[in-house]
Amino acid sequence: MLAYLIRRLFAAAVMLVVVILAVFCIFFVFPKWAGVDIASSFVGKQADPAAVEAVRAKLGLDDPVYSQVWEFFKGIFVGRTYVGGGDVTHCAAPCFGYSFRTEQAVWPVLTDRFPVTLGLALGAAVLWLVFGVAAGVLSALKRGSLWDRGAMVVALAGVSLPIYFTGLLSLAIFAYGLGWIDGQYVPIGDSFSGWLGGMLLPWITLAFLYAAMYARITRATMLEVLGEDYIRTARAKGLKEQVVIRKHAMRSTLTPILTMLGMDLGALIGGAILTETTFSLPGLGQKVLDAIKNQDLPFILGVTLITSLAVLIANLVVDILYAVIDPRVRLA
Amino acid sequence: MTAPLHEPAAEAAPSAVDEATVAATGATAVQGRSLGRIAWERLKRDKLALTGGVVVLVLILVAVLAPVIAHLVGQDPETHHEDLIDPLFGTPTGSLGGISGEHLFGVEPVNGRDIFARIVYGAQISLLVGFLSAVVAVVIGTVLGVLAGFFGGWVDAVISRIMDGLLAFPQLLFIIALVSVMPDRLLGLTGTSVRVLLMIVVIGFFGWPYIGRVVRGQTLSLREREYVDAARSLGAGRFYILFKELLPNLVAPIIVYTTMMIPTNILTEAALSFLGVGVKPPTASWGQMLSSAIDYYDSDPMYMVVPGVAIFITVLAFNLFGDGVRDALDPKGSR
Numbered sequence: 001m002l003a004y005l006i007r008r009l010f011a012a013a014v015m016l017v018v019v020i021l022a023v024f025c026i027f028f029v030f031p032k033w034a035g036v037d038i039a040s041s042f043v044g045k046q047a048d049p050a051a052v053e054a055v056r057a058k059l060g061l062d063d064p065v066y067s068q069v070w071e072f073f074k075g076i077f078v079g080r081t082y083v084g085g086g087d088v089t090h091c092a093a094p095c096f097g098y099s100f101r102t103e104q105a106v107w108p109v110l111t112d113r114f115p116v117t118l119g120l121a122l123g124a125a126v127l128w129l130v131f132g133v134a135a136g137v138l139s140a141l142k143r144g145s146l147w148d149r150g151a152m153v154v155a156l157a158g159v160s161l162p163i164y165f166t167g168l169l170s171l172a173i174f175a176y177g178l179g180w181i182d183g184q185y186v187p188i189g190d191s192f193s194g195w196l197g198g199m200l201l202p203w204i205t206l207a208f209l210y211a212a213m214y215a216r217i218t219r220a221t222m223l224e225v226l227g228e229d230y231i232r233t234a235r236a237k238g239l240k241e242q243v244v245i246r247k248h249a250m251r252s253t254l255t256p257i258l259t260m261l262g263m264d265l266g267a268l269i270g271g272a273i274l275t276e277t278t279f280s281l282p283g284l285g286q287k288v289l290d291a292i293k294n295q296d297l298p299f300i301l302g303v304t305l306i307t308s309l310a311v312l313i314a315n316l317v318v319d320i321l322y323a324v325i326d327p328r329v330r331l332a
Numbered sequence: 333m334t335a336p337l338h339e340p341a342a343e344a345a346p347s348a349v350d351e352a353t354v355a356a357t358g359a360t361a362v363q364g365r366s367l368g369r370i371a372w373e374r375l376k377r378d379k380l381a382l383t384g385g386v387v388v389l390v391l392i393l394v395a396v397l398a399p400v401i402a403h404l405v406g407q408d409p410e411t412h413h414e415d416l417i418d419p420l421f422g423t424p425t426g427s428l429g430g431i432s433g434e435h436l437f438g439v440e441p442v443n444g445r446d447i448f449a450r451i452v453y454g455a456q457i458s459l460l461v462g463f464l465s466a467v468v469a470v471v472i473g474t475v476l477g478v479l480a481g482f483f484g485g486w487v488d489a490v491i492s493r494i495m496d497g498l499l500a501f502p503q504l505l506f507i508i509a510l511v512s513v514m515p516d517r518l519l520g521l522t523g524t525s526v527r528v529l530l531m532i533v534v535i536g537f538f539g540w541p542y543i544g545r546v547v548r549g550q551t552l553s554l555r556e557r558e559y560v561d562a563a564r565s566l567g568a569g570r571f572y573i574l575f576k577e578l579l580p581n582l583v584a585p586i587i588v589y590t591t592m593m594i595p596t597n598i599l600t601e602a603a604l605s606f607l608g609v610g611v612k613p614p615t616a617s618w619g620q621m622l623s624s625a626i627d628y629y630d631s632d633p634m635y636m637v638v639p640g641v642a643i644f645i646t647v648l649a650f651n652l653f654g655d656g657v658r659d660a661l662d663p664k665g666s667r
Contacts, residue, residue, distance in 0.1 A: 018497055026506070031513045156655075160648040162599055164606050164622060165640035168629045176630040267502040274603055278626070288505070292512045292609055304509050307502040315500055 001323060008319045012312050019308040024069050027301050028061075055100050058082035058089065072097075096305060097298035106302035110284060117283035119188065120275065121268035123199060124206040125261070132211035133257060136218025141245070143223065151215060158212025167205045167278035174201060185281050202279045206272060210264060214257065222253045255326055262318030266311030367584075374660040381656020387649035395455040402449040405436065409453045409616045413444030423632045437638045440621075441628050447635070450616035451642050457605070457617040458646060461531045462598035468536025469597075470590050473543025474582070480544070481551025482574060492548070495541035503538045504603065510534050512609045524615045531610060535597050543589050550585055554578055584661045591657050595650035602643050618643050 039056035055061075059082070060068055071080065079093035091098045097106040135155070139148040174180050181201055186194030225231065226249055234244045273285035280286070284303050291299035375381055394401060402408050413435075418425050423441045431438040437447040480491035511530050554560065555578065563577050604610035605619030613620060618639040625636035 015497060015500065019501070022501070022506075023509075026509050027513055030510070156651055157644075157648065160595065160644055160651050162602055162606075162619075162622070162640070162643050162647075164603070165636070165643065168622070168626060168636050169640070172629045172633050172636070263500065267504070273504065273508070273607065277607065288508070289607055292508065292607070295512075297513065300509055300512065304502075304505050307505050311500055311502050 004323055005320065008316060012316045015312055016309070019312065020073060020305065021069065023301060023304050023308065024065075024072065026304070027297055028068060029065060051100075058100070096302040099296050099298040101294065101296050106298050109287065109299070110302055110306055113282060113284050113287050115188070116185070116281055117272060117276070117285060118269060119195075119199060120202055120206065120272055120281060120283060121265060123203045124210065124268070124272075125265055127203055127207035128210035128214055129261070131207065132214030133218050135211065136215040137222055137245075137250075137253070139215065139219045140222035140226065148219075152219070155212040155215045158208055159216065161209070163205060163209050163274050164278045166208060167202070167275060170201050170205055171279070185279070202275055202281060205278075206268075206275045214260070217260065218253060218257060221256055222249060225249050225252045228252075251325060255322065258318050258321060258325070262314045263311060266314030267307065269307070269310040269314070371584075371657075371660040375656055378656040378659065380652050381660070384649040384652030384654075384656065387645065388653055391455055391646055391649065392459060394452055395459045398452045398456055401452050405434075405448060407435070407446035407449040409445060409449040410614050411445065413439055413446070415444070417442060417444045421631060423628065431634070438634050440624070441632050441635060447621075447638050450621060451618070451638060453616040454618045454621065454639070454642070455646075457528065457611055457615070458598050458601055458643075461528060461535065461601040462594045462650075464532045465535035465539060465597045465601075466590050466593045468532060469539035469593060470543055470586060472536070473540035474547050474586060476540070477544040477547025478551050478574065478578065478582070481548040482555060482570075482578065484552075488548070491544070495544050495548075498538065498541045499545075501538070504600070507534050507538060507600065508604065508607060508609055511604060524611055527611050531601055531604060535600050539593055539597065542593065543586065546585050546589055547582055550582055551578060554581055588654070588658045588661055591650065591654035595647040595654065598647055598650065599643070 039052045039059070039061050060071060063071075074080070075091065075093070075095035075097075077093060080091045080095040080098075082089040082091065082098060089098060089100075091105045092107075094107055095105065096110065098104070099106060135151045139151045142148050181197055185198045188195040231244060231248055234248045235241070239248075272283065273288055275281070276283045276285035277289055284306070288300055288303045290296070291303070375385075417423070417439070424439045424444065426432060426438075435446050435448065437451060439446055440450070476491050476495075480488040511527075511534055514526075514530055555573075560573055560577050563573055568577070601610060602617070602619030602622070605617040606623040608620070608623065610619060611617040621639040622636060622643075625632075625639070628635050
């Protein structure tokens with residue numbers, strides 16, 4: 001078990017370095033190849049040449065790529081001081097970059113917005129896990145029944161609907177048409193019930209999409225598992241059907257679901273961009289979109305990095321849970 | 333997928349390969365049913381999948397013939413019709429977003445562009461990006477997947493790690509980041525073509541590991557089969573085995589994963605355009621129409637419903653067809 005954990009931790013650390021390199025390439029290397037002057041895209045389209053040169057000096061854009069990466073990497077742990085163009089900008093650790101356009105460090109803004117996104121992702125995850133997995137299992141057990149067909153039609157529709165469309169529809173119907181819900185985001189600190197009311201539609205909309213996906217996968221996996229030899233063995237030795245399903249079939253059905261959950265949750269925690277945009281939730285995803293519209297690269301970079309981190313951590317947690325659910329993993 | 337036959341290849345490229353296979357095996361007189369034929373007969377019985385397939389064909393026709401269709405109804409996607417707009421609210425006059433005999437799906441708020449024409453032209457972007465990015469993913473995924481599975485060793489180790497890594501990335505965000513940092517002028521292209529090209533390449537690039545993983549797994553199991561041993565012992569070279577023995581048997585899973593990837597890619601394209609990093613206005617795309625509809629969801633709901641339903645029908649049709657193809661090509665299938 002310990003050896004397994006150490007291996008997973010090591011793999012996660014390697015992935016982290018790779019992710020930082022990849023993100024760095026996206027923002028600093030590829031655009032350069034495509035002929036973009038990176039310094040000017042950090043300042044803004046109508047910047048004067050002096051400001052552009054200052055940023056170039058501050059970010060060390062003329063230095064070799066490896067030293068730029070190293071400076072950035074170091075900044076995450078010890079903070080960073082940008083010097084250039086006659087002024088000095090300090091960015092405290094953990095420094096995930098600094099926006100010269102808005103004169104803001106990236107990290108504090110991200111931590112400000114993080115709770116909104118976390119609340120959205122976790123709330124929706126609970127809903128989609130409960131409903132998606134339950135619907136999938138029931139469909140598999142009653143294969144071909146009216147329930148199965150009905151549930152799978154709904155699930156197919158669910159995976160075919162873009163979330164920003166279902167979101168807008170639900171806003172138009174429930175918030176504007178029927179007036180049941182305000183549709184406004186209220187911070188959880190201001191009013192808990194207001195927060196619940198504001199999050200209800202986003203939760204349901206987001207969970208609907210994922211529940212549809214999870215129901216389809218759960219059903220397919222469960223059907224496959226039910227065809228395995230060990231299930232026949234379990235039945236042959238006279239176990240009750242309920243025990244066969246709960247103790248034998250569910251365990252192997254849950255492993256791929258867990259993998260998906262790790263990735264999906266990680267990606268959502270890093271910003272449910274589409275959902276947040278549709279419902280005007282002030283989370284990380286909305287910040288990314290604002291940053292894209294204003295070409296504010298440090299924020300895009302920061303959120304991309306944070307999201308990758310979230311995915312890495314979620315995957316690590318899943319790996320550890322694996323060892324708990326599946327004994328084969330521990331022994332391997 | 334289980335039976336090592338050449339027939340699945342016939343399914344992919346019907347006429348030419350069919351004749352070649354028949355000639356090569358001298359099977360003209362045999363009345364047996366090939367795997368491709370069995371799959372086709374299964375597919376024909378699957379009403380839902382067929383409906384999906386027909387809708388897909390219609391959509392492709394609509395996209396290809398967009399200028400003709402728009403001309404037939406006497407509209408084009410960029411002409412403004414301000415006379416149909418309520419100057420006070422900016423929404424279309426007339427009921428249901430200005431739907432009339434002239435403007436079949438109504439007009440857009442503010443500038444009054446014809447929604448029907450924009451939907452028809454938007455199909456071009458959706459399908460083009462959806463198909464071509466799937467092609468990019470299939471080509472990279474098949475090549476690298478076969479290499480990994482066939483050669484094994486460090487080749488496999490490197491390719492597999494890359495695939496794991498890419499699958500663990502938050503894809504939408506990386507796609508957004510990549511598409512948004514790239515310039516509007518690239519390789520001599522400008523405007524819409526740059527955005528379309530970027531989306532095809534980037535979506536395809538993040539999609540290949542899904543295909544690659546499946547192809548690698550299939551190759552791994554296929555190369556240990558007796559018929560491959562037989563070919564090898566008869567003196568067949570590596571490349572002969574690769575192209576003549578392995579690839580034809582990989583066609584079925586590749587077809588299945590391609591048909592399932594296209595709807596996902598269409599959704600990604602719509603999402604990118606919705607977020608404003610895809611195709612830029614005035615070029616019509618469904619995602620971007622939905623994004624402008626956000627501001628009118630209460631005053632002009634039809635503006636949001638039309639592109640939303642267009643995306644829904646397209647993706648649903650591809651999903652239905654894809655599910656049908658998967659069931660039809662599944663050797664374990666009972667029907």
